[in-house]
Amino acid sequence: MPELPEVETLCRQLKQVILDKEILGIEILDPKLTAGEGLVRRRVLSVARQGKVLEIKLDAGITMLLHLRLTGRLLWQKGNNLSFPHTRFTIFFLQGRLDCIDPRRFATLSVQKTIGTNFAAPVIDPLKDFHAFRLWEIARRRKIPVKSFLIDQHIIAGIGNIYACEILYEASIDPWQRVDSLSLAKWQKIEEATISILKRAIACRGTTVSDWRDMFGRKGEYQHYLKVYASGGYPCPRCQATIQCMHLQGRGTYFCPTCQKPEAKMRLF
DNA sequence: CCCTATGTTCCCAA
């Protein structure tokens, strides 16, 4: 479910609730996630997001890395409510408990001892260092469709299928256009669209098209601002042409065939 | 039964 705005929402909400708090206990219900054992009595020093990964630093030099993949959720609860089905682990604090719920069990949890040189991954965070010129330089050397480039987590960390579709619609660029054919001016349009869309989606606490919920169980609001995602067959808000859906890399890719007109010979199939 | 799904990784072929 979660892309950058959803993970950022969880990150901010986690900070409100568990920063500086002590872990009183952990219950692991999914044997795939035993990495979480041994964190009892540790205190939360910081919560951060790297791409779609939540990074929780504890004392004693311990770092938890949580990736929710497709269907992972975090839910903060007070009191002794019954756990939701598919709850995979629970972390208990004095103030409440944090449930990780994940029907498809794709979510991953790892625990690392922080050792000396913790070099940053050479990955671009769309909100911190998405600069058109830098992206243009990297893209010049690649021959993949621009949408594949935007959702490649080794290049840019955090953009997934929904926001890639929205960004390319906003920038009026064909998702299949080869990245090595994009001008610097087009990259400036992509930069502008990416930053405005992701910021607005964060302000909306994410996009709920099916089951995304924030840490307090609330739906997001950005689904009301989607222009093309999940709108196949509906008219384009700009030109009234019919929004199309085609597969790219096995993912549903929504676009306006008129506003995002393919440039001759630059489209890949 | 069929298909789809906001993610990632691995294997294989061109």
Place this chain on the structure above:
DNA sequence: CTTGGGAACATAGG
């Protein structure tokens, strides 16, 4: 080495 396609992971919903 690069790229694209498909399967895998596991489950719910239309």
